[in-house]
Amino acid sequence: MKAPWTAGEKPQVHSIARSGDLVHIRQAIRALSQKCRLSLVDQTKMITAASELARNTLIYGGGGTVTSGLVSAGNKQGVAAVFEDSGPGIPDVEQAMTDGWTSGGGLGLGLSGARRLVDDFELVTAPGEGTSVTIVKWVR
């Protein structure tokens, strides 16, 4: 899936290099969610999903970037974010997507939870090739 960025709205790129960056990313996603008028519940879900994925990019991917912006398809409007790193990749995606599975000391609910929080979710990864996760939340 390639995020269908809305024409004329340039997606922004934020770097994910330290934990302080997560605050800015949550703020950027909040601003976009408000701009396209997601409901308060959907805003919170999108921000939380972004927070999870950004932290994974930082902790497991060794840092990377997030590209976020408004998207549209037909007459649907939404917010998308693409998290990319060139870290070790995920060797067993099914396992990583299992509720409660963590290779670190987390709750193991970031990836699987983020998928439930958004409308579109795509994970592309290969061992040694890094990881990319795209999420979209559409306005209802």
Added chain:
Amino acid sequence: MAKRDNAVDLVGLLSVEGQDLAATWVREVSGSLKGRVGTAELDRELRELYDALLDALRQGATDVHADQMSEVRALLTELSRNRARQGFSPSETAVSIFALKRVLEPLLQEGSADDVRAYLELGRVLDGLGLFTIESYSQTREEIITAQAEQLLELSTPVVRLWDGVIAVPLVGTLDSARTQVVMEKLLQALVDTGSEQAIIDITGVPAVDTQVAQHLLKTIVAARLMGAECTVSGISPQIAQTIVALGIEFDDIVTKASLADALKLALRRSGVDLVAHEGAQR
């Protein structure tokens, strides 16, 4: 061999008129800082730097990263730190170094071709030193900002005593892991200090709870239990409740209340306090 000759040239350029040049440099810089650094202090700073630079060049240093420049770097770091703390801009800081180039310019008028070459060479060294000050400057600024953020962290997490044996932490704003950690540690410490057995964590002011924040909350509640205290989480907004459920976080055996008032009522009841409304009470 060539390097050695070069070094001698640079030293020559800076020590032809010895003391005089350093004085001109101090005057030049002093003008650009408009008296915001005391003349005596500036004089000391720049003369030390001048001597250290001459020494380094004498020993054959050709750029700012050379081993022989370590004294110069130390002095520059200190200078940049001071300027950053005193609120000068990066340009106002670096200008102290670049001003030395201007000081040397008049010497070129009757200078030989060798002098010009030496000047250009020294110019490159000074450019390096100037960039070095800017780097130390920004590093100091970052340290200042980090320190302020840490202070804010401390400031923004009060633990309040609501009643004998009941304490509360109202959380407001984004909860990053550092902040959550601080809050939780303070809460546990306050339980000990006040001998309380009831704690309320109010998250009314928190815009989002992700798995890491939830994990910190859960750990704190478990730790509090081990200390014989009970925690109630209050102020979970509808949107956060839905998000927590969708994430799959289990808050099952944690007591939650919609509002801080409800949580306080529960805590009081648990500590054996009866709230009695007097009939016909006048207010």
